[in-house]
Amino acid sequence: MGTMREIHQLDPLPQHVAIIMDGNGRWAQQRHRPRLFGHKAGADSVREAVETAREVGIRHLTLYAFSTENWQRPGLEVKGLMSLLKNYLQSELDTMQQNGVRLECFGQKDRFPDEVRNMLDKVIAETRECSKLRLNLCLSYGSRAEMIRAVQEISRKCADGELRPKDIDDQTFNDHLYSTGQPDPDLLIRTSGEQRLSNFLLWQLSYAELYFTEIPWPEFRRDQFLAALEKYAGRQRRFGKTGAQIETVHA
Numbered sequence: 399m400g401t402m403r404e405i406h407q408l409d410p411l412p413q414h415v416a417i418i419m420d421g422n423g424r425w426a427q428q429r430h431r432p433r434l435f436g437h438k439a440g441a442d443s444v445r446e447a448v449e450t451a452r453e454v455g456i457r458h459l460t461l462y463a464f465s466t467e468n469w470q471r472p473g474l475e476v477k478g479l480m481s482l483l484k485n486y487l488q489s490e491l492d493t494m495q496q497n498g499v500r501l502e503c504f505g506q507k508d509r510f511p512d513e514v515r516n517m518l519d520k521v522i523a524e525t526r527e528c529s530k531l532r533l534n535l536c537l538s539y540g541s542r543a544e545m546i547r548a549v550q551e552i553s554r555k556c557a558d559g560e561l562r563p564k565d566i567d568d569q570t571f572n573d574h575l576y577s578t579g580q581p582d583p584d585l586l587i588r589t590s591g592e593q594r595l596s597n598f599l600l601w602q603l604s605y606a607e608l609y610f611t612e613i614p615w616p617e618f619r620r621d622q623f624l625a626a627l628e629k630y631a632g633r634q635r636r637f638g639k640t641g642a643q644i645e646t647v648h649a
């Protein structure tokens with residue numbers, strides 16, 4: 399399938415890719431099908447994204463699967479998403495273990511129905527030793543809520559004398575986010591045409607390359623993922639330095 403050529407074009411490869419999986423609903427509606435039909439197709443894209451990330455050697459994949467605002471969707475859609483999520487976790491556990499995929503949840507896990515949360519806890523626990531790819535599912539996640547939670551915890555430590563305000567730095571803040579211990583995303587992908595961050599990883603995406611595509615999430619499969627990685631490989635990242643400085647560093 400030309401894998402060699404494709405992988406050759408993926409250098410440098412991002413260590414960490416974050417994805418806003420948008421457009422399931424519109425994709426389904428265009429086909430005169432219920433929104434849940436789009437989410438089901440979207441779950442297949444999730445499987446393919448995880449498999450592709452693992453295949454090419456990406457180490458961290460963070461997927462925005464359910465935002466704090468998504469609770470406000472019609473009850474039937476929320477219920478459908480819950481059961482999709484539970485089925486996904488149930489059916490993927492073996493594959494994750496075989497493929498070295500470690501699951502992590504970013505977000506308010508406690509807000510999920512018991513059966514979903516129990517399944518999440520089980521998969522998280524049973525993939526703890528897996529080390530090829532870290533799959534972070536953002537569930538009932540919002541970046542501002544994540545940062546406020548970090549500030550509350552840091553403040554508590556200051557009040558208790560565990561931490562001095564003047565010692566708070568980037569590292570301290572990182573240590574109190576869901577993503578603690580993982581590198582920041584190098585690349586953010588958002589599908590389906592919208593060009594917004596929508597309260598996703600606002601701190602962690604500070605230096606990320608942004609990639610927007612018109613393709614709806616249910617159609618974002620291996621080839622589309624590889625195209626995004628090729629585009630990333632073609633861009634030069636400067637971290638606020640000049641191109642010449644970067645050339646020197648990498649020389």
Ligand code: FPP
Nearest residue numbers: 419420421422423424437440441463483486
């Ligand atoms: C955005 O599409 C997508 C979501 C809100 C949910 C994402 C869920 C999945 C990809 C499937 C289940 C997830 C897993 C991990 C198995 P939208 O409904 O906002 O689309 P629209 O903008 O076209 O309405």
